[in-house]
Amino acid sequence: MVVPEPGLPTAVTIYEVGARDGLQNEKALVPVEVKEQFVRRLLAAGLPVVEATSFVHPTWVPQLADAAELMSRLGADGVDLPVLVPNERGLDRALELGLRHVAIFGSATETFARKNLNRSYDEQFAMFEPTVARALASGMDVRAYVSMCFGDPWEGAVPLDQVVRAGVRLLEMGASQLSLGDTIGVATAGHVTALVAALVDAGVGVDRLALHFHDTYGQALSNVQAGLRAGVTTYDASAGGLGGCPYAESATGNLATEDLVWLLTGLGIDHGVSLDALVATSTWMAGHLGRPSPSAVVRALGHGG
Ligand code: HMG
Ligand code: MG
Secondary structure, X not given: OOOOOOOOOOEOEEEEOHHHHHHHHOOOOOOHHHHXXXXXXXXXXXXXXXXXXXXXXXXXXXXXXXXXXXXXXXXXXXXXXXEEOOOHHHHHHHHHOOOOEEEEEEEOOHHHHHHHHOOOHHHHHHHHHHHHHHHHHOOOEEEEEEEXXXXXXXXXXXXXXXHHHHHHHHHHOOOOEEEEEEOOOOOOHHHHHHHHHXXXXXXXXXXXXXXXXXXXOOOHHHHHHHHHHOOOOEEEEEHHHOOOOOOXXXXXXXXXXXXXXXXXXXXXXXXXXXXHHHHHHHHHHHHHHOOOOOXXXXXXXXXXO
């Protein structure tokens, strides 16, 4: 039953990260033809944005070492799908394929910058600056992530102003959107409200924010609700709840796209995604990965792929 809540956005963009955030953390290497099929099925299910892979160092994330082959196979469909690039080398690889959307990924904390990027906190910005400048000069759209927005497994709680500083610095480089990453899934609703308010107070339009929740403590949907009440209209999610970050202890699956779709549908918020097609896709993918989806909605509705 659809029961809208007054004051919430009427439409939301779901930014699908299953093929990237999901598959980067899988122990099993997924064949490139299965990844291609996964991306195509996600697009066919109506997802407007599908982040497909990462042009990172292949020994850092061997699961995505086939990035160039995947994007070549996707051909014209792949050109508008975002890919992660950490540096100019990654950007060159994306440019060679004519891709039009890249995402850089910074850290709000010193420790995670070193663990994930092999750079100090300040050095990460020095790495991103020429990368973003060249991407923009080439006509690309650049998204920026900031990780460890709510807590860091090595440094503990992360102060709001520290996240705001990192996020504003990435946006000032020219990123069109800032995705606030709860990398280890420790956020709770009041913290989300406070962080969005702190960014808005710092002059960041709420329309430039996206929220990226991992569901480690089962809080992701409650956090989405807080984001909706604060006016955020882009949510990252991963089909079937796949995901994590190989360089963050205790990072588990992302918010499952199906769980997000269920919530949005119930609230009468437009999202454009076919839940049936999505559940079938995640059930099919779970078959390839050899384990069931952790998504409650996939478990409730899934029956074969
Ligand atoms: P490094 O070892 O310091 O690299 O790694 P370097 O700059 O010293 O270069 C060393 C060699 O690597 C050179 O080759 C480079 O060309 C090559 P050589 O001259 O020795 O032959 N190289 C590359 N090759 C291919 N592609 C590249 C590339 N860059 C350098 N892009 C680096 C630094 C940033 C590359 C490395 O640390 C890295 O790849 N890190 C990525 C880690 C990662 O992907 N983490 C997961 C994504 S982040 C995430 O999941 C969080 C998020 O979901 C949000 C959230 O949840 O919070 C986004
Ligand atoms: Mg993530």
